[in-house]
Amino acid sequence: xxxxxxxxxxxxxxxxxxxxxxxxxxxxxxxxxxxxxxxxxxxxxxxxxxxxxxxxxxxxxxxxxxxxxxxxxxxxxxxxxxxxxxxxxxxxxxxxxxxxxxxxxxxxxxxxxxxxxxxxxxxxxxxxxxxxxxxxxxxxxxxxxxxxxxxxxxxxxxxxxxxxxxxxxxxxxxxxxxxxxxxxxxxxxxxxxxxxxxxxxxxxxxxxxxxxxxxxxxxxxxxxxxxxxxxxxxxxxxxxxxxxxxxxxxxxxxxxxxxxxxxxxxxxxxxxxxxxxxxxxxxxxxxxxxxxxxxxxxxxxxxxxxxxxxxxxxxxxxxxxxxxxxxxxxxxxxxxxxxxxxxxxxxxxxxxxxxxxxxxxxxxxxxxxxxxxxxxxxxxxxxxx
Amino acid sequence: xxxxxxxxxxxxxxxxxxxxxxxxxxxxxxxxxxxxxxxxxxxxxxxxxxxxxxxxxxxxxxxxxxxxxxxxxxxxxxxxxxxxxxxxxxxxxxxxxxxxxxxxxxxxxxxxxxxxxxxxxxxxxxxxxxxxxxxxxxxxxxxxxxxxxxxxxxxxxxxxxxxxxxxxxxxxxxxxxxxxxxxxxxxxxxxxxxxxxxxxxxxxxxxxxxxxxxxxxxxxxxxxxxx
Numbered sequence: 190x191x192x193x194x195x196x197x198x199x200x201x202x203x204x205x206x207x208x209x210x211x212x213x214x215x216x217x218x219x220x221x222x223x224x225x226x227x228x229x230x231x232x233x234x235x236x237x238x239x240x241x242x243x244x245x246x247x248x249x250x251x252x253x254x255x256x257x258x259x260x261x262x263x264x265x266x267x268x269x270x271x272x273x274x275x276x277x278x279x280x281x282x283x284x285x286x287x288x289x290x291x292x293x294x295x296x297x298x299x300x301x302x303x304x305x306x307x308x309x310x311x312x313x314x315x316x317x318x319x320x321x322x323x324x325x326x327x328x329x330x331x332x333x334x335x336x337x338x339x340x341x342x343x344x345x346x347x348x349x350x351x352x353x354x355x356x357x358x359x360x361x362x363x364x365x366x367x368x369x370x371x372x373x374x375x376x377x378x379x380x381x382x383x384x385x386x387x388x389x390x391x392x393x394x395x396x397x398x399x400x401x402x403x404x405x406x407x408x409x410x411x412x413x414x415x416x417x418x419x420x421x422x423x424x425x426x427x428x429x430x431x432x433x434x435x436x437x438x439x440x441x442x443x444x445x446x447x448x449x450x451x452x453x454x455x456x457x458x459x460x461x462x463x464x465x466x467x468x469x470x471x472x473x474x475x476x477x478x479x480x481x482x483x484x485x486x487x488x489x490x491x492x493x494x495x496x497x498x499x500x501x502x503x504x505x506x507x508x509x510x511x512x513x514x515x516x517x518x519x520x521x522x523x524x525x526x527x528x529x530x531x532x533x534x535x536x537x538x539x540x541x542x543x544x545x546x547x548x549x550x551x552x553x554x555x556x557x558x559x560x561x562x563x564x565x566x567x568x569x570x571x572x573x574x
Numbered sequence: 575x576x577x578x579x580x581x582x583x584x585x586x587x588x589x590x591x592x593x594x595x596x597x598x599x600x601x602x603x604x605x606x607x608x609x610x611x612x613x614x615x616x617x618x619x620x621x622x623x624x625x626x627x628x629x630x631x632x633x634x635x636x637x638x639x640x641x642x643x644x645x646x647x648x649x650x651x652x653x654x655x656x657x658x659x660x661x662x663x664x665x666x667x668x669x670x671x672x673x674x675x676x677x678x679x680x681x682x683x684x685x686x687x688x689x690x691x692x693x694x695x696x697x698x699x700x701x702x703x704x705x706x707x708x709x710x711x712x713x714x715x716x717x718x719x720x721x722x723x724x725x726x727x728x729x730x731x732x733x734x735x736x737x738x739x740x741x742x743x744x745x746x747x748x749x750x751x752x753x754x755x756x757x758x759x760x761x762x763x764x765x766x767x768x769x770x771x772x773x774x775x776x777x778x779x780x781x782x783x784x785x786x787x788x789x790x791x792x793x794x795x796x797x798x799x800x801x
Contacts, residue, residue: 191689194682195675195677477673481686482658483661484734485663485687486690566629567634570669573671573673
């Protein structure tokens, strides 16, 4: 208790200096938390991928479609539980900046494969009955104010023309990390419309989502699917949903790496500031440390005071930074709209923030504590007066 | 400690410092005893080695050669940790500039050495109250050093020095930073500690007025004991 009191009072000895250091730590830890959350948001798709879901696409490129009849062939393979087709639609809602992911899907198998999308049975029934119906995620609905029954016009880019959909269901996420920024509609509606407008593009699918009955056989089944279509006009590439998502992320990996580097640079900068604060502290207390040593206190006690003070300052700043991370992340996520489907501070990020505070607190105190512990009493006492 | 053993026994003590590659002798062949319960003033001009001698006796510096026994312990044989432990139990320090912790109250400053004794907080508190009462600061316990006069701060320092009931009290210019009235108060207090409580006191001073309070005066000049 006495030691804690001494550490706290020492930390508050230069109130302005401590306040500024805590403020610096707060900003650094907050920035670190936000940047880590941006990185997490980047990986949301990959992290929410299910191990029993595979994605089959064209071996040439993602933009090259596959024939829809592949669906039945894949469904017939041993170990395949279910197959659903999905097309990336890329329509524009009002303005190009209003981006959100849109997919034309086989609703029954697709939604069954994604139990994390929670849809009220009545709404699901309404969606299934309406060929122009759409299912929108809660975040998307909140962002653009979509309500059940609303007509959502989209201007096609890949599939030219004006399209209209009716919001029939709004899905909720099973967990806070579930992506609820997506827009789903019937693949049949897309196909029928394309057939009437550009018949040569009908009966084509962007990807097949394949659910396997045994996760341990995922690699084997992937190979079987691709072998099935080898030497055909449309060869396939099948991979786990996670690998598929990571493939997307890799296209922007440089940005993610840059964000990661910046987040750690911020911590390094505050480490330098903190080390300077602790160095000044130790320098000012040479006489006091010598006195304590003369009274019989050992190097461990003196080092402990410095470490204690450094960690107190570091964790005060970090604690405030972590507390602020949540509301600031909420605000930032809301400002970003559907650009980041999920922008939530993870517990891993919070632990990382505290780990950074621990590293800063300890590293900043190493040299000052060593100097305090090694102060020569006679020389230190000369500094008093 | 045997009854006949002096509080401090010094034999052929030498100490040198190195300055720019040059060896400068500070103490040369010092030998004398300080009896238990004595009050000795070490006097001499600046650079005579009196503070160095006090530091050696207090175990905060090490001699080059000779023998130094305090409370019948050969402190030259102790390692750093042993010496720190020995100081905590046997030496009370009174410094010229009081050397109080500015962030601690008078009570907490006096309590500080007791942290090394393993006493319970309540027992520590009781002892501190007695010590502060003895130096006349019972009503200033919660005051910080910055809220006390120089004389009051030195009295807190004296209470801190005696709180562990050490074998010897070492005082380096204890009145050097005080006005005459405050200095007299401090000297009177030290006189009481020696006379009434039998504390062995070794005081460095170059104030003859202060030295008069001591029972014995030892003079040093250029590292040599002259009387």
